[in-house]
Amino acid sequence: MTNLEKAVFVIGGGIGGLGAALAAAEAGQKTVVFEQAPQFGEIGAGIQMGPNAMAVLDRFGLADEIAKYAVFPQRLVLKDVFTAKELSALDLGEEFRAKYGFPYIVLHRSDLHRVLFEACEKNPLISLINDQVIETVEETPAGVTVTNQRGEQFTGKAVIGADGLWSKTRKYFSEDQPICSHYVAYRGTIPISEISSNANMDDVIMWIGPNLHVVQYPVRRGELYNQVVVFKSSNYQEGSDDWGTPEEMDRVFEGCHPLVENALSFIQRQIRWPMYDREPIENWTKGNFTLLGDAAHPMLQYLAQGGCQALEDASYLADMLKVYGDNFEKAFTAYQEERIPRSAKVQKSARTWGEIIHAENPVSILLRNTLLENKEAKEFEMIDWLYGYKKIPAKI
Structure with a gap:
């Protein structure tokens, strides 16, 4: 068993996962990001970032770098x-x-992802590991243990599941399926x-x-x-x-x-x-394990808020980690108490806006x-x- 007891684990290296890593690092936590793909990257095309997301990118010190690639x-x-x-x-x-x-911007998803990735790379508290399909998460007396597709195990202080719409970590909180x-x-x-x-x-x-x-x-x-x-x-x-x-x-x-x-x-x-x-869920936290971004609240694209809500999650999570330190259970509970009502409203509103247009x-x-x-x-x-x-x- 590989032991990383003093690290926070983030499962998923997309926009939400990298935002979560920056959030945990801002709170002083050593952080490891497990990404299932052979290399970090983002597919797709454009993405829209409202001022609510730009506030988070500014908080992480990335607004100026983002502006180099963005259109306003x-x-x-x-x-x-x-x-x-x-x-x-x-x-x-x-x-x-x-x-x-803050302004409203549009940019290529790969440009946004690259800026987040490079910020994580430069941060001494963040490690990035590829080719890691995390199959299971288990709380143990030693911490939270994750197991990858090769049966390798890693134990850390806490886990943030940010593995997207088809999340494997969400199953620990809900048996629901994407709709x-x-x-x-x-x-x-x-x-x-x-x-x-x-x-x-x-x-x-x-x-x-x-x-x-x-x-x-x-x-x-x-x-x-x-x-x-x-x-x-x-x-x-x-x-x-x-x-x-x-x-x-x-x-x-x-x-x-x-x-x-x-x-x-x-x-x-x-x-x-x-x-x-997916439908909103009433809980996405258990002990030292929580969800973030599309793993927690996947939504239709009609309000252009999927990435924005993941970044909002990351920002509020950083605040709670600063307040509660290594008491992850309290930090994660306080984080979801704020974020579940907010993200559920955006999820439902995206559906309604789709019906309108x-x-x-x-x-x-x-x-x-x-x-x-x-x-x-x-x-x-x-x-x-x-x-x-x-x-x-x-x-x-």
Whole structure:
């Protein structure tokens, strides 16, 4: 048995796991991150970071480095997928920044992950280990013991499960399974030079229609254009991959606006991303073992808050570890008492927002559009609860 009794273990080296490692290290804890992949990295395309996430990145001293890769959009825009009519916009300019303290940014997921990874690499309290599929977690008199796919065991002071939607650590708290929404996404980035001059590089644009949407925005300092195409499949079959195909995507988007048709012509069709979430759970802590990020509260992408909520988790966890020191049971309990209600609200709201933007009923669509069109771009009341979260302290 390999003994690391004086370390906190983080299972999973994604955005949430690396954030958790930085949080534990900030609280003075020696930390080991176990990542199942042969090397640390992030797949996917763009990611949106609201001011609630930027507050955490600033806390960890990473805001300036992130800014080197980010794009700072001026507006979030909703457009009709068939007519291109602008239905609503949210102004992200000076008033937004002043109100929430931080900007709204978009960037490539791999750029965000790399900045977090390099910060962990430089931190003398953090060790990063690859090729570690953690199969079991067990509390013992000596500490918390984890066992990997080769039967190797490691014992530490505490464990944070940050192993994502398909988490193996969540099974210790719930027997639930991911819930498929019957929606799929196709993602990708293309060089800015391929984009029509009609595209507005200052906006994050969401084209919406019945059971479908397309999101577009620039990333990597404006060098690439990120596109995400999402639709509900009428061919969904549990246990099958033969649904939500590129051919079905083409059929579903027939008749959409030419700018959207152009977007579909560039989208990468090799990787299909079925969209899942889970129901909120009432407890994700036991003794010196807790969950964080998608392992704790996987959510649909419609509020662009999955990564943001993982970073919020990390920030509040850092605070509790500072308050309670090596009393991990108390620290983890206090952490989840704050984070479960907050993250559950975001999970449920993401589902509701998905129903709103994908509305099929003509009456629902008319009501939605009327309400959106009468909303001013600098009305922030609807988003205060999301971006005005006050449990993130300033940089320490």
